[in-house]
Amino acid sequence: MNNSQQKALTELFAWRDYLELCKPRVVAVMLLTAVVGMCLATPGLPPIGIVISATLGIGLMASGAAAVNHVMDRNIDAKMARTHRRPLPQGRIDETRALLFAAFLSLSGVAVLIIWTNLLTAWLTLAALIGYALIYSMLLKRATPLNIVIGGIAGAAPPLLGWVAVTGQVxxxxxxxxxxxxxxxxxxxxxxxxxxxxxxxxxxxxxxxxxxxxxxxxxxxxxxxxxxxxxxxxxxxxxxxxxxxxxxxxxxxxxxxxxxxxxxxxxxxxxxxxxxxxxxxxxxxxxxxxxxxxxxxxxx
Structure with missing residues (x-):
């Protein structure tokens, strides 16, 4: 294998690492509930433009929150068999790059929701991001065995976000x-x-x-x-x-x-x-x- 092939292979795996930071399986379930929320908000089909922009915006912000969670949990992940192979504990991505990636995703998501969806959806999604990435990951997870109960409200938000994207109200x-x-x-x-x-x-x-x-x-x-x-x-x-x-x-x-x-x-x-x-x-x-x-x- 020549140098160019090795470089291409390294870049391929780097993209896989960044994708792993997004927790795509978790985000996929969240987006499913968000889309159902959009559909339940109206008797007919929701506007396709809103479905696309809201799904994209919510997905970007959820992925950003997941990436922040990877950074916050990097020391915990290194000690657990289930998570020790994640990109940060293995040193494949450093904290600075992970946080920049999270910021890019989150800011892009906010912009999409503000410009193409509505302001209330953007604010509520931002609140959910802060609730999961900061309040749960930084404080609750390490402070109380009821962490998942109290912090669960952030993870429960997607269908509400989908509903508000269509109706503009709670x-x-x-x-x-x-x-x-x-x-x-x-x-x-x-x-x-x-x-x-x-x-x-x-x-x-x-x-x-x-x-x-x-x-x-x-x-x-x-x-x-x-x-x-x-x-x-x-x-x-x-x-x-x-x-x-x-x-x-x-x-x-x-x-x-x-x-x-x-x-x-x-x-x-x-x-x-x-x-x-x-x-x-x-x-x-x-x-x-x-x-x-x-x-x-x-x-x-």
Whole structure:
């Protein structure tokens, strides 16, 4: 392999490292809920220009927040088996370049939202970015085992952002979407924390299984699952959604409860991680069912 080929290969992997800073899988789920929020905000299809600009702006800012999180967590990541191969702990990208990259993404996202979407969406997205990248990553994650509960509000914002992008205002239905993700986040993330408890303990992060033990965390997962199930019924109870949603979310909830019970019993060591992966699919399917139900209602 000659020098030019080696340089091209190095640049290719550098781009992959920068892409990894954006946490593309996490951002993809966030953007799905944001787009559903846009669709639910109007009886018909939302304006395609708004969908494109809002998705781009929210995605850029979410990616910027993720990159800041990589910088804030670089020392923690270096001590954890799950994250020690990330670009910063491995030295493939330094802190300055990562922060400049995050700033470029975030400022670009703000500009897109201000110019082509609306000012309220830009401000709310900026607030979510600050909440995740600074308040959660710098303070809450290191300060309290309730970090994911308190900080979860920032991660729950995307459907609200999508809704506001279309309507220019916040209303109760949009806040219901936030509430669903807010209630879903603790059982989703604590399942992962049980599986990675030793990693978090080694890194000195006060996640619930580290500070209060596994059995207490398993109980909290079960209790928060019940809370989440009740929360997911609100769209039907308020008339926001119809029977299609009720049937779909009931089936999803029954499966989620099954996993929560298996985790609570503690007999299956693979259950926490399996529940974590199911919970990712759960939130995507829930918003997909919300979307299908919305357009069935609109047709009638």
């Amino acid at each position: 209303n109760p239905d949009s806040l219901l979407l936030v509430l669903i993700i807010f209630a879903w986040t603790p059982p989703h993330f604590w399942a992962l924390c049980i599986h990675k408890k030793d990693d978090y303990a080694r890194a000195g992060v006060p996640m619930l299984p580290v500070t209060h033990g596994e059995q207490y965390t398993r109980l909290q997962i079960l209790l928060y699952t019940v809370l989440m199930v009740l929360t997911t019924l609100f769209p039907f109870m308020t008339g926001m959604s119809g029977l299609v949603y009720l049937v779909g979310v009931t089936l999803l909830n029954l499966r989620f409860i099954q996993w929560a019970i298996r985790v609570y019993r503690g007999k299956d060591t693979a259950a926490p991680m399996a529940m974590f992966w199911f919970s990712v699919k759960y939130i995507m399917w829930l918003f997909a069912v919300l979307l299908v139900d919305h357009y069935i209602i609109s047709l009638h």
